[in-house]
Amino acid sequence: MGWITFAAVLLTILVSVIGAGELFLYANTPKGLMQPHPVTISKGDAFYQIAIRLENAHLINNRQYFGLLARLLNADKCIHSGNYSLSPDMSPYYILKQLTSGNVELIKIVFPEGYTIKLMAEVLASANIVSKHTFIDHATDPGITRFYGIEADNLEGYLFPDTYYFAKHSSAKQVVETMLKQFWTVFDKKLCQRAQEIGFSIHDTITFASIVEKETGQAHERPKIASVFHNRLKRNMRLESDPTVIYGIPDFDGNLTRKHLKNKTPYNTYRIKGLPKGPIANPGKAAIIATLYPESTNYLYFVSKQDGTHHFSTNLKAHNRAVDLYQRKRRSNRSNNG
DSSP, X not given: OOHHHHHHHHHHHHHHHHHHHHHHHHHHOOOOOOOOEEEEEOTTOOHHHHHHHHHHTTSOSOHHHHHHHHHHTTOTTOOOOEXXXXXXXXXXXXXXXXXHHTOOOEEEEEOOTTOOHXXXXXXXXXXXXXXXXXXXHHHTOHHHHHHXXXXXXXXXXXXXXXXXXXXXXXXXXXXXXXXXXXXXXXXXXXXXXXXXXXXXOHHHHHHHHHHHHHHOSSGGGHHHHHHHHHHHHHTTOOOOOHHHHHHTSTTOOSOOOHHHHHOOOTTOTTTSSSSOSSOSSOOOHHHHHHHHSOOOOOOOEEEEOSSSOEEEXXXXXXXXXXXXXXXHHHHHHHHHHO
């Protein structure tokens, strides 16, 4: 090898080493301390578009080096779509790690016990997780419901109310499957076995629990409320639960009338015997437990005491006296406040 050739090879090696060193320093050097910046990566975004967006947001200072680093790490083909919270104090290497790990910004969503599919859809839509109509369509599709192994027309009752963390623009499928997974975590083999012991199917249990959930104002009353409905079922009495009537009324305006009580719907337990067609809400664990392990009582009736609790009675005569008492108290309170 001549000295000219040797010098050329040596120069190439030196340039490569210097370039690699410069790239290493670039990859591991943060740009500077600044506030986090939201970045949205959409499905189908080309890597060069992402690099330009990051440079324009001052999250990186050299998109060519960033692209080279991504190709060397084979990261340019592995970017996950979603919403990220990135900061200039992150090194380019760490930013790539975030984008390829799918470590997207998650939004906290809280569903209270007793929420319906429609109410859940409104919460999700307001947080830009998934549109209201998309979620409702998915959760009320009979085919999809059966695909998940649930023998019902929709997923009402099975979308477990809890605290969740979802990425913006999630699919309805992702949200539903997360909530169903939590439902089956709570409704475990032990509860399934208990349902069988009292002669309930899973669907019966959730339907019953949804009524207990909607009828209960104070948590400690759930087992007692459940006992009333169990006792009525055993005596072949109609459940006569107002929330079941309300659920069957489209666009209910908040005013329950005698006419409503006479409307025969699959949910109106003033007109039908036994349980309604399906759940009227999504019950929490406490309502499910109260359904499966009710308090032992002889109560057949209860009436609101206007303070979140109820007065319980074992016969109609005593119940009517209680109704009269608390209606008079309500009228008295209205006149005093008026």
